[in-house]
Amino acid sequence: MSRRKTQTEESAPLIDAELEIPSLTASHSSSESLFSSMSDDEGRDLINTLPPELIMKIMSFLDVVSLCRCAQVSKAWYSLALDGSNWQRVDLFNFQRDVTDEVVEGLAHRCRGFLRVLNLDGCRSVETHSIVRLAKSCNLIQELILKGCVKVTDRALKYIANNCPNLQLLDLSEGPVVTDRGCAYLSKGVQTLHHLYLAWCTSITTIGLRSICSSCRELRSLNLKGCDQLDADALKSIGMHCPRLQRLNLAHCSFVVDSSVTAIANGCHALEYLCLSQCGSITGHSLKSLGLNCPELRTLEVAECSFLADEGFIFLSEHCPKLTHMDLEECELITDETLRAFSTNCPSLQQLSLSYCHSITDSGIARLAHPSSATGSLRVLELDNCPQITDDSVSTFMDMPSLERVELYDCIQISRDTVTRLQEERPQLIVHIYFPPTILPEAGVPPRRRRCRCCNCVVL
Structure with a gap:
């Protein structure tokens, strides 16, 4: 006592x-x-x-x-x-503006070996020296979230790697001063790492990623969103060394090409989530590689991948029946043929985004809603800025009992009356749509005359 x-x-x-x-x-x-x-x-x-x-x-x-x-x-x-x-689990996200180095050091001094999870997401005032003390005192920590801690450097990662052998989750997203040296430290000290998030760590290059992948072979999740210093060879190391990878985010990585996706698909057969949004160079060959090698795929995000067309998605749907979430926003080459393939081959599909897919028509939506369709579990459907979608599709939504939310912004052929009728029939269905106000000019009011400032002439 x-x-x-x-x-x-x-x-x-x-x-x-x-x-x-x-x-x-x-x-x-x-x-x-x-x-x-x-x-x-x-x-x-x-x-x-x-x-x-x-x-x-x-x-x-x-x-x-x-x-x-x-x-x-x-x-x-x-x-x-x-x-x-x-104090085994400490989440300071809601107090991020108030958290200072003194607070982190106080936690380290008190929690010591008890601390297992610490969330410092958005705590921008936290610096390297407090993380060093944390790593020394709380050496049994398993999850450490440093997202947005912009002052945390490679030196902190050195002490984390040397003192925290049980670390399984590390989030360094938005860390601009984390470099390849920090990756090298991690590869030597925390080889049991399961989840690593490096989104927008723009100083990390292919060398750093290779060192991590070659040593941390137990990785389940890897987020490389916005890491624009990598190249296609960096992704090949993922396929070679990370056979248990289940989640991979490569959004905003312009260097991703078909050969990169093929290398990942060939080595990561357990992949369940893949984000390739804004990877504008990939084609249908990438979808075929995923279909042949990743039967467990459930979520695919390929927004703004403008070279993807019906053929690739049809092949994917035939080989990946477990798909639940598909983001195809701005895949402008796809047509109703893709929706017919989904309605036949994807019985688990729950969320589908088709915004800015200008070739999608009422016929494709009707196919999704048909009683014989396999997509009977669809809960969310996004159709923003699909100019060929009309009131017929809105009426079709009444025949989709599982539908919970539909997005219809800027669908110019949809009328207010039809949406109102839908909301009366399906009050639980959330419909997001905007109708601009109609302001008619007042009768008998002549247009206002303007004068040119240079010559003072009346402009009609």
Whole structure:
């Protein structure tokens, strides 16, 4: 008991600094209601009658805010609420503007080996030295989210790699100062990494990605969105060294070509999610490679891939029957033939985006809604800016009982009356559409005359 008291007293300055976060200490209404429920009719504190182990168990269900408020009740509650065992999962996303290095160091000092998950998403004030201390103190951490921590450098990754051997998830997205050197540190120290997010880490090149893929062969998820310093050879290393990969995001990677997708498909047969949006160079050959090698594929996002056409999607649907989500926005070459293939081959399809697919017509939508269609589980359908979609499609939605939301922005042939009738028949169906106001000119009012500023002549 004396040992716990000594540790609490030593960590008090750092904990007090954390409790000064305004968003954590501004309101006490919820804690007051909690405290009042723990008193009997005579005002006695019932919680003090419980064994310390049971009190700790109760507090283990509280979130960060509640624990910090409990710590302000009394010295006894302070000791119990701030015990490291209650701080195994800490999410500071909602307090990102208030989180400083002092707060992170306070957490590291208190939690030590208890901390398993820490979310610092958007905490832009956090710097390398506090992450270094965190890595040294909390060496059993399993998930660390540093997304948007723009001041965290490769030095922090060195200490994470050397001190956190159990790390399974690391999010470094939007880290502009993370380089290939940081990737090299990770490849040597955290080879059991399962989930790695490097979106918009624009300083990472092919060298860094190769070092990670060659060592971290247990990767399940990899996000490389916006990493424009990579090249096609970098993606080949993914196919060679990451056979268990299930989720891959390559959006906004302009270097992706058909040979890159083929290399990934040949090596990553367990792939379930693939995002290739804004990879404008890929063609139907990529879809055929995925169809031949990735039978577990469930989600495919290929928005703005303008070279993809019906042939590729028909082949994919025939070989990937587990597809549930398809984003085909601005794939302008596809026609109703793609929808006919989906209606025949994709019984699990739940969400389909066809926005800006100008060749889609009412016939294709009717095929999706046909009683014999395999797409009976479709819940979300996006048709923004599809100029050939008319009121006939809106009427068809009444025959799609599983449909929960439909997007119809800028579908110029759809009338307000038909949408109103649909909403009356299907009040639970969410319909997103915009009708511009119609303002008629006032009768008998002549147009206003304007004068040229140069010659002062009247302009009609």
